[in-house]
Amino acid sequence: MNNLRNKVQLIGNLGADPEIVTFENGNKLAKVNLATNETYTNAKGEKVDNTHWHRLTAWGKTAEILEAYVKKGEQIAIEGKLITREYETKEGGKKYTTEVHVQEILMLGGGAKNGSKVETKK
């Protein structure tokens, strides 16, 4: 029910190896940037390539999958939701950042794990 109201689907390539944070209680957080590409024809009829970068976050089992199976440059499809949160900068100022909280991952690129789907809804 909640997913109808706030849903994101992205297919793209990882900009770096996922960054993993393990908390004292054993819970994991994975952070990684994903690049999505689009190609379109502009008014002059020229082909234009555009890349958009998205910040992904994943918790628990989903984070463990990212840590174990996905590396920089690999292609994945994800479904998740948009979360905007406030955080404090080193200087003590407040900033907002919008992240995609990943609920489901489908690995698309690289070896034996092609097309392996992992459903870990959170």
Next chain:
Amino acid sequence: MNNLQNAVNLIGRTGIDPVIRTFENGVKLAKFSIATNETIIEANGKSQKTQWHQIVAWGKKAEMIEKFVKKGQLLAVDGKLINRIFKDASGNNKKITEIQVNEILLINPKKAS
């Protein structure tokens, strides 16, 4: 092809009357925020969480939004995620995440439109 790679679907209410900008060449840009709600069931009952999203729409969609969309309107939006950097009034670089509208649907459950 492009929509598969970057797709956002939101259902929520506008937080403000849309702000409309008209450029020299006549093209319109509509900007507004919408709130999506999430009901979470916890051990001690339900709680509601709200997320705010920045929406932008161009051209014909902006014209439709200008005519029909007001604060508090329930909408369904189909769009894509754009993260961009802009310079604020003080000249600082600021990052913003926006959802650019591909398709928009006004939802008016009790009105006969």
